[in-house]
Amino acid sequence: MKRPAGLTVILFFLFGCQRSSDLSDVELENQVRALLELPTFEQIYKDIIYVDENKSFLMFKTVDKRVLFSIDIKVQAGLDFHDGFSVRKVTRNEVEVYLPEAKILLVDADESSIHEYFIKEKGDKITRLEYYDEINDKKDFIAKDAIDRGILDRARQNAESLLTKLFHAIGFDTVIFLKFNQTLPFGDSDEK
Amino acid sequence: MRNKKRLSVYIIIGIALLLIFLTLSRSLLKLPFGFNFARTERKAYSTIILKEMRDVFLLTTVEYVFKTVFPHDYLPPDRDIENELRLYRKGNLVFPADDVLGKMLALSSELGFDLNKMQDEFVIVTVILKAGFNLESVDPEDIFLQNERENSITVKMPVPVITGVTIDDTPRTQYNYPDIPLSPEKWKRVAAFVTGQVTDLVLHEGFLDIALQNGKDFLKNLLKESGWDQVNFIDPQTAEFEAFDSIPEGQ
Numbered sequence: 001m002k003r004p005a006g007l008t009v010i011l012f013f014l015f016g017c018q019r020s021s022d023l024s025d026v027e028l029e030n031q032v033r034a035l036l037e038l039p040t041f042e043q044i045y046k047d048i049i050y051v052d053e054n055k056s057f058l059m060f061k062t063v064d065k066r067v068l069f070s071i072d073i074k075v076q077a078g079l080d081f082h083d084g085f086s087v088r089k090v091t092r093n094e095v096e097v098y099l100p101e102a103k104i105l106l107v108d109a110d111e112s113s114i115h116e117y118f119i120k121e122k123g124d125k126i127t128r129l130e131y132y133d134e135i136n137d138k139k140d141f142i143a144k145d146a147i148d149r150g151i152l153d154r155a156r157q158n159a160e161s162l163l164t165k166l167f168h169a170i171g172f173d174t175v176i177f178l179k180f181n182q183t184l185p186f187g188d189s190d191e192k
Numbered sequence: 193m194r195n196k197k198r199l200s201v202y203i204i205i206g207i208a209l210l211l212i213f214l215t216l217s218r219s220l221l222k223l224p225f226g227f228n229f230a231r232t233e234r235k236a237y238s239t240i241i242l243k244e245m246r247d248v249f250l251l252t253t254v255e256y257v258f259k260t261v262f263p264h265d266y267l268p269p270d271r272d273i274e275n276e277l278r279l280y281r282k283g284n285l286v287f288p289a290d291d292v293l294g295k296m297l298a299l300s301s302e303l304g305f306d307l308n309k310m311q312d313e314f315v316i317v318t319v320i321l322k323a324g325f326n327l328e329s330v331d332p333e334d335i336f337l338q339n340e341r342e343n344s345i346t347v348k349m350p351v352p353v354i355t356g357v358t359i360d361d362t363p364r365t366q367y368n369y370p371d372i373p374l375s376p377e378k379w380k381r382v383a384a385f386v387t388g389q390v391t392d393l394v395l396h397e398g399f400l401d402i403a404l405q406n407g408k409d410f411l412k413n414l415l416k417e418s419g420w421d422q423v424n425f426i427d428p429q430t431a432e433f434e435a436f437d438s439i440p441e442g443q
Contacts, residue, residue, distance in 0.1 A: 032399075034406050035322065037252040044244040052235040069376040072243065081410070087417035095418060108358045111383035116376045125373035128315060129364045134236050136363045142240060149242070158247055162327060169332035170345065170418060
């Protein structure tokens, strides 16, 4: 009499307890955020990716999947005015403009540029994260390469050129660009 | 003699169980010992080439982060999906051009998705839209009208536009949902569909109006710091906007 009861208890714990779902509730979070960015230069890289995965049991290949594709990765640089921006009218014709450092504003894989050269799926299908890991792994390298090639200098030059035209249009003949310094009221600094 | 025989049987059974255990331990139980009859080999290679460098002149004043679930957000709950899918496949159903379900069925048909079997397959897509102004074709000389007598300036605002639409590339370590079988080409089509739908939605919700207002706020601060007492704006696509070029300086 005790054995069947004991077995019942064991079976209950084996099959009665269910694992909680690994899926959390899907959160749909829509968020609007004010920005003040001035992207002024970008570099586009082409990343050609090959992913190959195969599985075998004993000597038999059970899964053979491979894909070769390319995707563009865009690196965009410019100014983020939330890092600091101010203007000081020196005279009627002269203005000082305090700008933040140029920075990388965006490193993004452009899905619309995907070109799939070939795909082979035997035994299983290729999943999105399998190749997305490869894309994400390269972003830091690409951003560093863009910086080494001078993207930040070019972005700053373009920003200053654009702002110079704007201040000329509102009546200033001389526009002086200075580095914004958060510790001082007008960002006063003789650094450029 | 009988005991010896029994002992031999027990030894053979024990060896057989041990072999089975060693076989299962590595292959199925993923323990660090045992025979490995199942093998997985994975390779990944990447070549990166700088393709293009270009100047851009954008002022981005607002960002909208929108999360959506594909395909479930595009299967209206008040529609009989199974029935409409069946009729669509037979060619007995034509949808209006802007019907979301129609676009979804067309996409799933092209990509070989069986929506009936995709009950537990989904992908969370985070779309990031940015809006502001494309300043490339804007000449600052053409958008300011100064009145030095009153120390006021009028700004003819450029038309606000979507300055960028990107999909957040969430890495595996931060994507807490199950993966979905989707080749790069199919993902490209899904991404295009989702970004198109989300862009239409946010445009209807007045996203560009927010971009325009934020742009005005930025210019107002800049012009006031530059010494102007009064800053006026003329919005795009208004009668005043069209008449702007004919207003003489100083008025």
